[in-house]
Amino acid sequence: MAASPMEQFEVKPLIPIHVGGYDISFTNQALWMCVVVGAVSLFMAVALRKRSVVPTRMQSMAEMSYEFVANMINMAAGEEGLKFFPLIFTVFLFIAASNFFGLIPGSFTVTSQIAVTFTLTALVILTVIVTGFIRHGIGFFRLFAPDAPIYILLFLVPLEVISFCARPMSLSMRLFANMLAGHTMLKVMAGFVITLGGAGGVYTLLAAAPEVLIVGLTALEFLVAFLQAYVFAILSCIYLSEALHLHDNH
Amino acid sequence: MDMIHAAKFIGAGLATIAFVGSGIGIGVVFGNYISGALRNPGAAQSQFTNLYIGYALCELQGLFGLLIALILMYT
Numbered sequence: 001m002a003a004s005p006m007e008q009f010e011v012k013p014l015i016p017i018h019v020g021g022y023d024i025s026f027t028n029q030a031l032w033m034c035v036v037v038g039a040v041s042l043f044m045a046v047a048l049r050k051r052s053v054v055p056t057r058m059q060s061m062a063e064m065s066y067e068f069v070a071n072m073i074n075m076a077a078g079e080e081g082l083k084f085f086p087l088i089f090t091v092f093l094f095i096a097a098s099n100f101f102g103l104i105p106g107s108f109t110v111t112s113q114i115a116v117t118f119t120l121t122a123l124v125i126l127t128v129i130v131t132g133f134i135r136h137g138i139g140f141f142r143l144f145a146p147d148a149p150i151y152i153l154l155f156l157v158p159l160e161v162i163s164f165c166a167r168p169m170s171l172s173m174r175l176f177a178n179m180l181a182g183h184t185m186l187k188v189m190a191g192f193v194i195t196l197g198g199a200g201g202v203y204t205l206l207a208a209a210p211e212v213l214i215v216g217l218t219a220l221e222f223l224v225a226f227l228q229a230y231v232f233a234i235l236s237c238i239y240l241s242e243a244l245h246l247h248d249n250h
Numbered sequence: 251m252d253m254i255h256a257a258k259f260i261g262a263g264l265a266t267i268a269f270v271g272s273g274i275g276i277g278v279v280f281g282n283y284i285s286g287a288l289r290n291p292g293a294a295q296s297q298f299t300n301l302y303i304g305y306a307l308c309e310l311q312g313l314f315g316l317l318i319a320l321i322l323m324y325t
Contacts, residue, residue, distance in 0.1 A: 006324075075296075181313070227302070231303075234303065
């Protein structure tokens with residue numbers, strides 16, 4: 001019997017630490033988070049060590065990622081949104097890097113834990129709410145009441161409230177479920193290869209089919225890894241934009 | 251007890267039907283984007299953001315089905 005495809009998502013303590021009844025062990029999850037943060041910081045530090053007018057390859061990669069996120073914020077949230085560039089840039093790079101690191105065989109996908117994705121989402125949503133209240137004060141509640149006749153508002157306001165409350169869940173669920181589904185699919189396919197390969201005879205030859213499929217799926221997973229980081233960042237931008245501009249103009 | 255387990259697995263399988271809608275939705279989003287982009291390539295770039303918002307929203311509906319399947323199987 002092959003290992004369960006869900007086994008890869010198990011959080012295992014590497015250095016057990018227990019303080020006052022709480023389990024704050026250093027887990028494989030924490031290790032890979034450190035690896036991701038370290039890799040991104042190292043990349044940025046090395047790439048921008050010598051800042052030249054004609055960029056080197058590393059430097060132009062760093063500049064491209066900067067411009068990519070800056071353009072995205074500008075498009076989705078306008079000029080004012082650029083104030084939140086550090087937040088969006090950090091979140092985007094962290095999610096993208098942890099998704100890519102998760103594709104290394106034997107590694108641990110940080111973003112496949114709903115605890116991580118929900119924490120990231122909470123960060124974004126709290127920023128949105130705080131920004132909204134700082135900018136508009138109590139008028140932030142106009143977010144729930146667009147310009148409409150009163151009899152439409154009766155239906156619209158509950159809908160807007162529900163949609164606002166569903167955002168943290170949908171944002172965190174999307175990233176978590178995508179990573180979970182993708183990695184489970186890869187593991188299930190890998191299980192087919194092992195089982196068929198061990199079956200002997202003509203079945204051993206048939207094992208090549210899921211093997212080829214895995215290669216294709218891995219390529220697809222790379223696309224999804226980037227796309228989910230992009231989607232997370234752009235939705236954060238849009239939520240921020242709504243907090244900044246309410247329903248006035250876009 | 252076995253009946254409950256069997257029913258859970260059947261339910262989890264049924265919950266994955268949610269991806270039918272997700273697939274149709276993503277097809278509609280990307281298909282319409284491409285047909286629009288071919289008619290008016292100049293405006294294509296500006297609608298890129300909306301494309302991915304539409305994609306993300308469609309995909310989410312399928313993922314809720316996956317969530318229900320996971321809840322059924324692992325609780």
